Amino acid sequence: AQSVTQPDIHITVSEGASLELRCNYSYGATPYLFWYVQSPGQGLQLLLKYFSGDTLVQGIKGFEAEFKRSQSSFNLRKPSVHWSDAAEYFCAVGDYKLSFGAGTTVTVRA
């Protein structure tokens, strides 16, 4: 069975500081991995995706993620956080069926 674990429910980070959100997955084959962001009252926006190839994936809004097969991880990073990055972030794995993690809420303090 496929599943995703996001160990951090809530992270607070200062504006300008770096951010890393953790994601661990369980999947029977080569995984298709995604990170989505949800701003308050909004739908889901795709930040980036991994299907194959280069394990360091670049996304929108300055985010990147690294796929590590040996650790079953797909952590999301951003070097310098902006106040507009405050949102909930979801990691997902799957092909036709997506399994989502419970989400990590990011708060940005001035």
Add this chain to the structure above:
Amino acid sequence: EAQVTQNPRYLITVTGKKLTVTCSQNMNHEYMSWYRQDPGLGLRQIYYSMNVEVTDKGDVPEGYKVSRKEKRNFPLILESPSPNQTSLYFCASRSSGLMNTEAFFGQGTRLTVV
């Protein structure tokens, strides 16, 4: 503009009163699905459809029905809503070609059952 459109965006209803949430996509996608989002649980798949007239259960199908009579539409039906179906619902569509494709999500429908 490529999009997935859900209606209504907000709905308050009473227990037992049948309702339908519509979902329409304009990308000619074969695959469509419904998810519900609950705090601390992320999104869980309710039903999915691989193409017209082909539907199957996801992880939490109890209390829901779907139909896929046309490629672009995938309505979610609650025959007898109950308070535990109060949730935020998302419809998604995706091309059947998996490589370099991702799911597109609607804006969500916030349902409250009292």
